Amino acid sequence: MPLTTIAFDADDTLWHNERFFTLTQERFTELMREHADPDHLNERLLAAERRNIGHYGFGIKGFTLSMIETAIEVSDGRVPGTVIAEIMAAGREMHRHPIELLPHVGETIAALAGRFTILLITKGDLLDQERKLAQSGLGDHFDAVEIVSDKTPDTYRRAFARHGSGAAEGIMVGNSLKSDIRPMLEAGGWAVHVPHDLTWALEHAETPTEHPRFHELPDLGPLPDLIDALAPALNRR
Structure with a gap:
């Protein structure tokens, strides 16, 4: 697939x-x-x-x-x-704190943007998330942005169907096991966990280590190589 x-x-x-x-x-x-x-x-x-x-x-x-x-x-x-x-x-x-990108974010998203449909799916206040995205300098790389009230399997099914070819042909990358990883796997997609040193207590969940579509990376740097391993050249745009 x-x-x-x-x-x-x-x-x-x-x-x-x-x-x-x-x-x-x-x-x-x-x-x-x-x-x-x-x-x-x-x-x-x-x-x-x-x-x-x-x-x-x-x-x-x-x-x-x-x-x-x-x-x-x-x-x-x-x-x-x-x-x-x-x-x-x-x-x-x-609200006034400046945006500080995490390691390898800019180059990783830029490298993938020309090859795949790139989405941003995030929870939070609409105005605040729009502010942060504008300040990040990353906005031009995203084909679509979804600011949602919560992240559930249905959230991912709808977003990937609306902007891509369905969750089964999509990957969600995030730091939250509860919001980014487990719901995406349940929706039938792939999930890449990139842990952060600080995690809100309400975002903790069990790591789905044995799931065949689950991967974990220390930061976004190795993501293009992982994508290459998962997506052969014939699947690229």
Whole structure:
């Protein structure tokens, strides 16, 4: 079966993202030090994020609102307005962080773009993801961009059918086992896991080591060679 389409996740696959959430959470912990110990605060924040995904989606907006909600809860409503203002400022500051590409991203996508249909499939806030893509300088390499509310097998089936020749002839490349890898395999496609040093707790999942369509790489550098091994010359455009 030919390989025609390669899709990439964005955050922590193409550019750094989780590090800014980690730094902001550390700042949140410091702001709330008089109201909760760090471990308890982080547990409550994670629980709030889990509850709020369905309401606010993934990204900075939902994270900021979850911090505010957690601050009110752990302080029994006594958190000062100045602290709430600091949390809101921290959320705004996250939107201003410059984009820093991960190793080998630019040359790898450029090398594959002329040979395959290249997609970007990412979760998160629409405006924020559009901002990051514009700042990355990678936009011209993508044949289509899908910013989705969640990543499920049906998400991949629809995206690869809409922009390619179906999930069975596509590859998803990403850092999240839960969102990028396991749903794509379930959809019938190939999946390449590129781990990142920092992974949000809600993105953890079991590694499908034995799956015949699963591969793992240390970074994007070896991806063209892997694609060459999976897609013979007769399958290239």
